[in-house]
Amino acid sequence: MKNIAYVFPGQGSQEVGMGQAMYESYPSVKKLFDQADEALGYSLTTLMFEGPSEELTKTENAQPALLLNSIAIQEVLQEEGVEPGMTAGHSLGEYSALVASGSLSPMDALQLVHVRGKLMEEAYPTGKGTMAAVLGLSQEEIEEVLRNFDGETAVDLANINCPGQIVISGTKEGVEQASQQLSEKGAKRVLPLNVSGPFHSRLMKSASDDFADYLSKTTIQDADIPVYANVTASPVTEAEKIETLLIEQLYSPVRFQQILEAFAEENVDAIVEVGQGKVLSGLVRKVKRRMKTFSVQDPDSLQSFIDWYKEES
Structure with a gap:
């Protein structure tokens, strides 16, 4: 079998x-x-x-x-x-x-x-939370950036899908700021996801x-x-x-x-x-x-x- x-x-x-x-x-x-x-x-x-x-x-x-x-x-x-x-x-x-x-x-x-x-x-209020896919960075590199995000800019790891493809989730403001910093850190792309909320986050x-x-x-x-x-x-x-x-x-x-x-x-x-x-x-x-x-x-x-x-x- x-x-x-x-x-x-x-x-x-x-x-x-x-x-x-x-x-x-x-x-x-x-x-x-x-x-x-x-x-x-x-x-x-x-x-x-x-x-x-x-x-x-x-x-x-x-x-x-x-x-x-x-x-x-x-x-x-x-x-x-x-x-x-x-x-x-x-x-x-x-x-x-x-x-x-x-x-x-x-x-x-x-x-x-x-x-x-x-x-x-x-x-969570509609439109106030979101998610984004980060391509080309390791989990450790992303976590290093996200340590600084809390409160109104809270962002967490949401999906660890495969090497070089990790989704982040959090407040809209936080995800936008984190996306910018992750791009500067060397992410190949950071793609906003068409979702209605900050799923798999705090x-x-x-x-x-x-x-x-x-x-x-x-x-x-x-x-x-x-x-x-x-x-x-x-x-x-x-x-x-x-x-x-x-x-x-x-x-x-x-x-x-x-x-x-x-x-x-x-x-x-x-x-x-x-x-x-x-x-x-x-x-x-x-x-x-x-x-x-x-x-x-x-x-x-x-x-x-x-x-x-x-x-x-």
Whole structure:
């Protein structure tokens, strides 16, 4: 049996039309989408298939849409007999990983990310916080600059994606000033991100407090398959620890590069991106160039992966 790891995409990968081909091809996907619409009280399916894009991009819609799409594909993979040895997700994608690992039920996860999205939107005034991608500097070089940013110019590391690609997050004023200093320090580029808030920074602490209350009412099981947590980049299976890490995840950096390095040490045969887009597959190649990757997001890509998975080693 091949040793594979699942990775699940986070916010930013959403796209109008996502999931439609799977919905039309697999009864289990249609059933899950229908259950999701009923649980949420509105047609997320219609929004995913038809848009408009501005509505789908809203955090409170994008998060459940991406999760629903990922866990539906994961369910089909399970029907096909695919069993991952480990899972992880990028930010929001960690919830898909927890569903795949048996820690959260699909509908509980869907409600959680819908609430999470709302709380993240409400945690900081719209337009007052932002994020930027810093290309070409090391984590240490960026941290050296950010030490001077606090209070009204608070800025933190948000996503450590791969060598030379790190996202910062904080107040709009702080990110603009930090971007200027990082460019002067030698960054190849500093790209402002089209986001609605300072996610994965200390400015999300109020959202984490409210989210903790909601999370405490949700059933979280011990995971059957190790989930590599964003906060620690280490495997976790205990329900209590999972709950703590999900709260911390809102204001802590996503250590995705370290997660991929940890997967490589486990001698995985392939890393499979389950869900919309190919962003994470691209990051895998930048961290571990020779690592085999698959992006499974429609019937054709799913079949291509299944064919490889079932080949004799």
